[in-house]
Amino acid sequence: MSTHDLYTIPPELSTWDVEMSGSSRFTWEYDDGRDRMLALYQKGKDKQWDSTKRIDWDLEVDPYNVLGIPDQTIAIYGTPLWDRMDDKMRRDVRLHGAAWQFSQFLHGEQGAMICSAKIVESVPDLDSKFYAATQTMDEARHAETYARFLQEKVGLAYPINEHLKALLDSTLSDSRWDMPYLGMQVLIEGLALAAFGVMRDITTKPLPKQILAYVMQDEARHVAFGRMALRDYYGNLSGSELREREDFVIEGCYLMRDRLRGRETWEHLGLSKAEVAEAMEATDRSEYLRLFRSLLFSRIVPCVKDIGLWSPRLQAAYAEMGVLEMAGQSLEALMRQDEDIAEQLDAARFAQEEAERHAEVAETIALGTES
Numbered sequence: 158m159s160t161h162d163l164y165t166i167p168p169e170l171s172t173w174d175v176e177m178s179g180s181s182r183f184t185w186e187y188d189d190g191r192d193r194m195l196a197l198y199q200k201g202k203d204k205q206w207d208s209t210k211r212i213d214w215d216l217e218v219d220p221y222n223v224l225g226i227p228d229q230t231i232a233i234y235g236t237p238l239w240d241r242m243d244d245k246m247r248r249d250v251r252l253h254g255a256a257w258q259f260s261q262f263l264h265g266e267q268g269a270m271i272c273s274a275k276i277v278e279s280v281p282d283l284d285s286k287f288y289a290a291t292q293t294m295d296e297a298r299h300a301e302t303y304a305r306f307l308q309e310k311v312g313l314a315y316p317i318n319e320h321l322k323a324l325l326d327s328t329l330s331d332s333r334w335d336m337p338y339l340g341m342q343v344l345i346e347g348l349a350l351a352a353f354g355v356m357r358d359i360t361t362k363p364l365p366k367q368i369l370a371y372v373m374q375d376e377a378r379h380v381a382f383g384r385m386a387l388r389d390y391y392g393n394l395s396g397s398e399l400r401e402r403e404d405f406v407i408e409g410c411y412l413m414r415d416r417l418r419g420r421e422t423w424e425h426l427g428l429s430k431a432e433v434a435e436a437m438e439a440t441d442r443s444e445y446l447r448l449f450r451s452l453l454f455s456r457i458v459p460c461v462k463d464i465g466l467w468s469p470r471l472q473a474a475y476a477e478m479g480v481l482e483m484a485g486q487s488l489e490a491l492m493r494q495d496e497d498i499a500e501q502l503d504a505a506r507f508a509q510e511e512a513e514r515h516a517e518v519a520e521t522i523a524l525g526t527e528s
Contacts, residue, residue, distance in 0.1 A: 163314040179332035194284040201291030216364040218310035223255035225361035232440040256313035263303035264317040270296035272341035279334040342383025347457040374499035454480035
């Protein structure tokens with residue numbers, strides 16, 4: 158089945174062409190490079206995995222309850238609009254919410270793949286090119302994984318959200334080599350990593366938990382890569398150059414915040430204009446979503462501070478968004494947690510498979526003894 162058959166809304170075009178600018182940079186310096194970057198590159202090579210083998214695709218998924226979480230997490234839960242809905246409409250709300258969320262994950266991963274490929278082209282340092290090449294493969298695997306999940310388990314997809322599209326457009330069309338790092342590694346990847354983490358921790362379903370945990374294990378390295386490269390570079394920029402980057406961060410964070418409202422899901426459910434407006438008002442008032450949005454910036458805000466973009470006006474923008482307190486988060490602790498959770502899932506799964514093999518052998522021996 159073509160992915161286009163799954164889309165709720167016909168995509169505007171079968172492809173989206175972004176005019177890129179900037180130079181493809183070769184370097185003739187083949188020295189060892191920075192130890193930290195090369196260590197990250199080695200880890201990127203060591204941690205490559207195959208989604209067809211590492212993920213248990215035989216696990217069933219209920220498309221009307223993809224994550225297995227309470228309805229209290231739905232923005233309109235408990236409102237007059239929710240109370241007026243019958244069971245079928247509520248099932249559709251759950252389906253479309255999950256389909257929209259995972260569709261944006263999918264489109265973001267393709268964007269990350271293209272951005273990391275552009276980093277290979279444009280970054281001046283060979284050690285950064287090496288690592289970005291491993292990330293390009295990671296992002297291809299993530300896009301493959303989310304596409305399969307939507308096609309085989311959810312059966313519904315949404316086109317790219319306009320706010321995510323706008324940020325990708327401005328990231329890819331900028332000629333400065335550091336902007337794919339800032340737009341993708343810090344903003345888009347940082348937000349996605351936090352979203353994956355919230356969903357990984359609340360889902361009660363094993364297949365999405367596997368997918369989210371294994372993708373996060375990679376994404377934590379990607380954010381570390383962006384921090385490392387930009388921290389070194391931004392320490393040498395002028396005040397006006399730093400201000401331009403801060404403008405980009407502020408605009409990008411507002412775009413990412415607005416992306417989370419998911420207006421298109423309510424429009425596609427057959428609601429009237431008044432009901433769509435009612436749903437959006439509930440979304441903006443939802444205490445759960447307010448907390449969710451705040452948590453989503455737990456990876457971005459400390460990263461922005463760490464790379465040296467921390468002027469009073471940037472802090473004021475984060476305060477206005479209600480996420481300034483996230484500056485105190487430890488990125489290293491979060492990354493260690495991401496690694497540990499993925500490895501624990503692997504250990505539990507392999508232990509179960511080993512136990513099943515032992516039981517099968519014991520059963521076979523028992524049958525042979527009886528005969």
